[in-house]
Amino acid sequence: MLQVDRLSLRFGGLRAVNDVSLAVEGGRISALIGPNGAGKSTLFALLSGFLRPDSGSVRFLGRDITGLAPHRVCRLGMTRTFQIVQPFSAQTVRENIAVGAHLHERDRRRALERAEAVAGRVGLAPQLDKLAASLTIAGRKRLELARALATEPKLLLLDEVLAGLNPQEIGEMIPVIRSLSETGVTVFMIEHVMQAVMNLAEWVWVISQGELIAQGSPAQVTDDPRVIEAYLGHGTAARLRQAATSGAGDG
C-alpha cells in the first residue's frame, strides 16, 4: 500500500531521517517505534507531505507522492493525526469532525450527520456539542482520531494517539484502534506505549537516530539487542542477559 524508498532528510548537520526504506502492507496494523528524537514524527511528516525529503521516494497505492502537498495526499486516501493535538478550539466536536467529513461530502447537513456517526465509533458521542477547547487530553486524542477517520482514509497515520492517557483510557482506546483495522482501514502508528504495540501491531519497525535498525513482529523486535541498546544505551543488552543468567544461578 505504502512504499518508502531510501528516504532521507537533513536539518542542517542533523540526519533526521537517513536512508529509510519500508513497505506498509494493506489491511493490517503496523507500528513505528523508537526512542525520543529518533525521527519518527519527521518520517510521518515526510510521508504526509508536510516536509519534503532531500532524497528518496514515497509511493502510495502505486503512485509517486513524494513532495505532494498535504491536502493532496489526504485526498488520495492517506490521513495523519498529530502527536501534539491540534483541534479547531473555537468549534464544537461535531464541527471539528465535520471538517474531515467534508472531504467527500459537500452538503453541510450530511457532513454533520456523518460526524455524529464517526463520533460514535470513537466514543465521543456524549461530547458532540462541547467546544473542542473544553475536552480533556483523552477527549482531544479521540477527536484527533475521529477527524482523521471522517476523511474515510485508506491509510491512517496515527502519531502517538495514546501518549498522555492513563492506563484505563489506553485500555479503552486499544479496541477502538483495532476496530478501525477490522473495517478495512490500514493503520500505521507511532507509539511509545508498548502495551498497545504488543497488543495491536502485526509488524513493527524500529528507528533510532534517523535510521531503521530493526523490523519484525513485536516479540522479535523487543528481543532484538540492537533495539534494547537503542533505548537503554550501549552494552545494556549484554549486561541484561548476564544479569538474567547470574540471577537464575543465584536462585
Next chain:
Amino acid sequence: MRDLVLIALFTVAVLLLPLFVTSGFLLNLVVMTLYLALLGQAWNILGGFGGQFSFGHAVFFGTGAYAMAVLQVKLGLNAWAALPAALALGAAVGLLVGALSFRYGLKGSYFALVTLAFAEVFRILANTFQFTGAGVGIQIPLRDSAADMQFSGRAGFLYTILALCVAGQLVAVWLRHSRYGAWLQAVRDNEESAAALGVDVFRVKLVAIAISGALMSAGGAFYLQYFRYVDPHIAYGPAISVEALLAAIVGGMGTVFGPLLGAAALHAVGEGTRGLMENAPGVNLVAYGVLLVLIVMFLPRGIMGLFGRKN
C-alpha cells in the same frame, strides 16, 4: 434558518423606515450605519471567519471608489454598469494581495503589515497619476437621477446600501452553513490540521480575500455615489481600514450580525459624544477608542458575545 428570518425582518424594517422617518439626519445616520456594517462585514469575512487580520482593507475600498469614479468620469460608463466592474476589480486586487502574501505563508502581524503596505502603495499611486486625478481627486457630476445611482432623496441611497449590506449578510450566512465556510473556519483555527484533513489552505484563503475585497470595494463604490468625491487619502488612507475592523471586532468577529451591531454601536457612541461635546471635533474618535478598549477587556467576543456562544 433563524439567521435568514432575522435578515428578512431587518430588511423589511429598513424598507419601511422612510415611510415613518422623514428626518434627513436620522436617515443619514441609518445609511452611514449600514455602510459601516458593509465595511465591517467585508473585513469580517477574511478576519473573523478566516482569521487573517488585515490592517489595510482600504486597498479594496479605494479600488472600488476609484473604479466607479474613473469608469464614470473618464470612460463615460453608467454607474450601474460600473458597479459590477468595481466589485470585480476589488476581488482582483484581493487575489493579487492574497496570492503574494499567502503564497509565502504570511500570517498574523506580518500579514497585517503587508496589507497596510499595499494600501499605502495604492494611495501613493493614486496620488501620482493624472488618470486618478492625482492629489486633487475626482469629483463626479451631480445628476440626481436613479438611472445614475444618484438619488434626490435619502431613501434611494438607503435602499442601495441596504441591498449591498444584506448581500454581505447573506455571504456570512452562507459561510456558516456551507462546506467552504467550514473549511475557512478550520483554516482560521489551525492551518496544519486543516491541511491534514484535505483542505487546500492557500486556495481557501484566496477565495476569502477575493470575496472580502469585492464587498469592501462595494463599500467604496457606494461612498463615491453618496459623497460624489474621492481623493487618495479618503480612498486609501488608514482611517477606513480601522473603521472596518473596528465594526467587526466591536460587534463580534466570525458572526453574521456582529458587524451590523458593531456599526450601530460605533455610530451611537460617536453621535452621542458629538452631541455632548459639540465644540470638540474628533472627540467621537476618542469614544471609539474607549469603546474598543472596553470591548476587548470585557467582551472579547464582541457584542455578539452577550447573546450566547454562536449567533
